[in-house]
Amino acid sequence: MVANKSKPIRRDIFQAIADPTRRAIIFLLAVGAMTPNAIAEHFNSSRQAVSKHLKVLVECEVVNQEQQGREIHYHLNSEKMKEIEKWLEQFKKVMENRFNNLDQYLAKLKNQKS
Amino acid sequence: MVANKSKPIRRDIFQAIADPTRRAIIFLLAVGAMTPNAIAEHFNSSRQAVSKHLKVLVECEVVNQEQQGREIHYHLNSEKMKEIEKWLEQFKKVMENRFNNLDQYLAKLKNQKS
DNA sequence: TATTTGCGCAACCACATTGTTGCGTATATA
DNA sequence: TATATACGCAACAATGTGGTTGCGCAAATA
Numbered sequence: 001m002v003a004n005k006s007k008p009i010r011r012d013i014f015q016a017i018a019d020p021t022r023r024a025i026i027f028l029l030a031v032g033a034m035t036p037n038a039i040a041e042h043f044n045s046s047r048q049a050v051s052k053h054l055k056v057l058v059e060c061e062v063v064n065q066e067q068q069g070r071e072i073h074y075h076l077n078s079e080k081m082k083e084i085e086k087w088l089e090q091f092k093k094v095m096e097n098r099f100n101n102l103d104q105y106l107a108k109l110k111n112q113k114s
Numbered sequence: 115m116v117a118n119k120s121k122p123i124r125r126d127i128f129q130a131i132a133d134p135t136r137r138a139i140i141f142l143l144a145v146g147a148m149t150p151n152a153i154a155e156h157f158n159s160s161r162q163a164v165s166k167h168l169k170v171l172v173e174c175e176v177v178n179q180e181q182q183g184r185e186i187h188y189h190l191n192s193e194k195m196k197e198i199e200k201w202l203e204q205f206k207k208v209m210e211n212r213f214n215n216l217d218q219y220l221a222k223l224k225n226q227k228s
Numbered sequence: 229t230a231t232t233t234g235c236g237c238a239a240c241c242a243c244a245t246t247g248t249t250g251c252g253t254a255t256a257t258a
Numbered sequence: 259t260a261t262a263t264a265c266g267c268a269a270c271a272a273t274g275t276g277g278t279t280g281c282g283c284a285a286a287t288a
Binding site for chain 1: 263264265266267275276277
Binding site: 015095 | 124128129131132133134137140141144145146192195198199201202204205208209212
């Protein structure tokens, strides 16, 4: 009723790595493709819990499914990980230029020369 | 007692950057310290919404507060950002060695009959 | 002093997240 | 064929997230 800015469900790399279990899964899959059961054996989590995390990872396009008989192998799409790197690079660029930008900001905010 | 593994509230850098508004705030603060009002002016969000994000960022230790009169200046703790980089480095290391590790993993996992 | 301004805090709401159990189905195997 | 296994999916519960409005207080200002 009263308000609530409709927020879309976020499905990006940052959402993918927000959960520690998912980060661990990513590391596991970086080594090689695995089935949900194999992954679950590495954690305290149940198979179903892992399965849910995998679903999120698939939705975030960090992980791909490959059916093999009755098993499903999940493997990492490591390309997606580069988006984090890209973001970090941008951030570092801003940090490097922050004094220049700060000047611009101050100039913009105050109409006087120093 | 219908179950639910008590999960602690996650307050780390990955939680901090999970939200797009918070990522934008981080970029803003990378340029220079700002007040909540000044930050809010850059978004559609209200001051209170921004304030909540700032609270999360403070809890994640990505941002520090500095009271100046009745204004509070928030500035970035860019050190915290390096944790993302560290994690990425680890990941890349795993990716580089994955073929070696794959052998180890397969040996470990398939010591069942096969 | 009286008023405005900056901002945190609490209450509230809708929805997302993270886990659980149970079930259905397809595949492998005895 | 009968049974066990791998897995997704649905239903449910507890808690977190992200937003809102309204209030109160301290600091600045008229």
